[in-house]
Amino acid sequence: MGEGKTEHMFRLPALAELTVDQRERMFPFRDGAWSEQTRAAMAQFKTEKLDLNEPWAATPRGWRCPACQRVKAEIFRVTAGEVLTAHLHKHHDHLQDHLTTLMKVRLGPDAKRSPDYPHREVFRLSRALRRFDESIVCEDCNTADGSAKAALGLPRHFSFSPVEIGQFIKVRPHQPHSLDLPAVRRVFDSVAVDFELRTAMFGKLADRLANGGLRQEKSNGLDFAGANALTVEGQLSRTCALYAPEVHMAFAKDLSAFGRASTPTDGVRKRTTARRRKVEIPSAEEIAAFTPSTLSETWVLVPEDWTCPICDRSKVEIIRRGNKDRKWTGHITRHYEYVFDRVFNRSEGVAEDRVTHRETHFVCGECADMKTRVKQAASELSCDSLFFTIEQYRSVCESAPHQALDVDVPTLVKIGHENMAVADEVEAFQRHFSEVVSWSDSYLSRRVKGMAQARAWIALRASYAKVKGAPAEELEAALRLVVEEGLRLSELDRQFTRPMDLRCVA
Numbered sequence: 001m002g003e004g005k006t007e008h009m010f011r012l013p014a015l016a017e018l019t020v021d022q023r024e025r026m027f028p029f030r031d032g033a034w035s036e037q038t039r040a041a042m043a044q045f046k047t048e049k050l051d052l053n054e055p056w057a058a059t060p061r062g063w064r065c066p067a068c069q070r071v072k073a074e075i076f077r078v079t080a081g082e083v084l085t086a087h088l089h090k091h092h093d094h095l096q097d098h099l100t101t102l103m104k105v106r107l108g109p110d111a112k113r114s115p116d117y118p119h120r121e122v123f124r125l126s127r128a129l130r131r132f133d134e135s136i137v138c139e140d141c142n143t144a145d146g147s148a149k150a151a152l153g154l155p156r157h158f159s160f161s162p163v164e165i166g167q168f169i170k171v172r173p174h175q176p177h178s179l180d181l182p183a184v185r186r187v188f189d190s191v192a193v194d195f196e197l198r199t200a201m202f203g204k205l206a207d208r209l210a211n212g213g214l215r216q217e218k219s220n221g222l223d224f225a226g227a228n229a230l231t232v233e234g235q236l237s238r239t240c241a242l243y244a245p246e247v248h249m250a251f252a253k254d255l256s257a258f259g260r261a262s263t264p265t266d267g268v269r270k271r272t273t274a275r276r277r278k279v280e281i282p283s284a285e286e287i288a289a290f291t292p293s294t295l296s297e298t299w300v301l302v303p304e305d306w307t308c309p310i311c312d313r314s315k316v317e318i319i320r321r322g323n324k325d326r327k328w329t330g331h332i333t334r335h336y337e338y339v340f341d342r343v344f345n346r347s348e349g350v351a352e353d354r355v356t357h358r359e360t361h362f363v364c365g366e367c368a369d370m371k372t373r374v375k376q377a378a379s380e381l382s383c384d385s386l387f388f389t390i391e392q393y394r395s396v397c398e399s400a401p402h403q404a405l406d407v408d409v410p411t412l413v414k415i416g417h418e419n420m421a422v423a424d425e426v427e428a429f430q431r432h433f434s435e436v437v438s439w440s441d442s443y444l445s446r447r448v449k450g451m452a453q454a455r456a457w458i459a460l461r462a463s464y465a466k467v468k469g470a471p472a473e474e475l476e477a478a479l480r481l482v483v484e485e486g487l488r489l490s491e492l493d494r495q496f497t498r499p500m501d502l503r504c505v506a
Contacts, residue, residue, distance in 0.1 A: 012251065015258035031072065032057040032262030038086065041076045047084050049266040054391060055088035055136055057262045063088075067141035067162040067169070074173040075138045083266060087139035091162065092421035095198060096130040098157040100424075101380075102206035112384065112427070118209050119431070121216055123424040125205055129198050131191070132161040134353075134421055144169050144177045146414075148184045156380070158195060160187065237488075252359075252495050265395050280321050281402055282328055287316055292331040295365070302332050302362050309390050310335075310367040311399035318364040320402045331365040334497075337390055338426055353422050355429035357492040366405050367393055370412060378413045385423035385430075386416055433489055439464065439479070440486025 018026065020034045031037060033050055042050060056072075064071050065088075077085050099122055103111060111117055145160050148168060160168075168183035208214045240247055282290065292299050299315075307314050319330040337359040343352055370393055375382040392415050398406040439460070446456035464479050465472035 015254050016261060018258075029060060030057055030262065031059060031061045031063075033264050034262070035061060037061045037073065041073065041086075042084055045076070045078045045084055047078060047082045049081070049083040050086070050264050051079075051083050051266060051395075052086040052263050053088065053395065054259070054263050055090065056086045057259075059088060059136060063136075065138040065141055065162075066135055067137050067144075067165040068171045068177065069166065070138065070171065070173065075140070077140075077174050077176070085139070088136050089139055089142040090134055090418055090421060091137040091142050091145065092134040092159070092418070093130040093132050093161070094157045094159045094417075095195070095202075096126040097420055097423075098199065099126045099129075099202045099206060101157070102202060103209065106206055106210040109382075118215060119424070119427060120218070121209060121214055123428065124216075125209075125214070126424070129201060129205075131159075131195070131198065135162050137162055137165070140175075140177045141165050141169065142418075144179060148179055151179065151181055152184060152188060154188065155199075157199070158188075164191070252492075260391070263391060279400075279402055282316075282319050286328060287319065290319060290328055290330070293327075293329070295331045295333050298332045298334070298362060306332075306362065308332075308364040308367055309361055310363050310393045311397060311405060313364060313399055313401060317401035318366065320404065323404075332362050333365055333368045335361045335363040335368060335390065336387070337361055338387055338429065340422070340425075353425065355425055357489055358429070358433060359495065360493050360497050361390065362497060363390075367397065370397065370405075370407055370409075373407060373409055374412050374416050377409050378416065381413065381416045381420070383423070385420075385427045387419060387423070387426055388412070388415065392419075433493075436482050436486035437490055438486070440483045440490060443483055 013022075013026070015023075015026075020039075023032070023034045024036060033052055038050070038052065042048065059072075061072060065075065072086070075086070075088075079085060103117075103122060107114075107117070112119070141162065145165055148154075148160060148165075149158060164187050167187050168180045169177040170180060171177060205214065240251070302315065304315060308318065311318075315332075318332075319328055321327070322329040338355050339357050339359060340353045341356045343354040371386060371388060374388075375386065392412070396408040396412045396415070442463070443456060443460045446459060447453065451459070460483075461472045461476065461479055464482075465475055468475055
């Protein structure tokens, strides 16, 4: 670290190895599989199987659904397979997605790829005219919203708010809701005029935006300047990522393992027996001779003890007979996991989900292809900003060695629609990531080629000034922030693949 270095020694517990009681003491604000409340519910319903998702684990144990007013202890429900389900979901106003849809109609489906597309303006105006802020609701209320819209044949971009959902559902503890259809009609009729007014306003905004109007002048700061704020947490993260990447990677993996232990999906995704049809297993000779027809470089990059983080299959187990040509098939590709954190927006007085960084993971080709299957099933989701998390993929697929995945595509489509609530945030981060990492990579490339540090920096600064159209001296501080941010994001992005990259280079 050079001159002025300070050293501190401290111990961090291995979260994945904590006992149930230790987890209870360390994380009283989380409600995972190990919480006292969850264990009590499993005892109450006499089951050892649990399907619990991250929104449930991340909310307090005394949380109450804003729609049906049930507390968590009343939301637990047992399925026919004797699995205790504990699911909460983000519920957003689909009206906020409507402006993006209108822009596609006016400018074409690939308009977002244009450098002139008004990403910031669409993002901000979409949220300014939505009828309600994003909320967390129980799974039954989220399902009731979709069922009510389908029953009345309402527009895709309409959503009932949590308060409105509470006005037309019949609520029982530990049971799905039933609908009061006359009440559904009354609630919609009461907001229809306001909804149509907002829809019309979006149409006018789309016309103006498509013709180059309503643009906002960008500030001269970073879009994600908050990531560079001088905070204790930020400095610890940056220092660890830059100077002790192996420690940072170990801690990240420990957090990931702890998260998986908090949100089990028992009895819903892993096949314990093979299908009835005959399963062909490749011989040792066929495995040794196997080379993927696509992405062969990642196959070589990944070690032999690798397992897919989504389907839990090994490198050998993902090899199977192709459906058409009957050749052995299987490949490994990259999955981008966007990590969100809740950030308070002082100007609007609300908490928002923001992407803090991206992580690259190696996954099997079949698991990655689940996104393609969603786009084929729902054309409205055929966009670059569609994303899924590893845990979301895990919750909808069943796997067995040398066999095709069983995927619950309708459920994944539903999750995709929910994720679109933060699709603009993902797109904004992607643009930010590409920009800052391109500059940090450009600096590192000069250094790797043998250019002295001072000379490399002067050359980079000249290039940056040319792009930004301002004197180099005025951009010194801004460029340093950009490069530091690029280095930070690159390190976090490669933390799960770096050992494999280094092994391949060596």
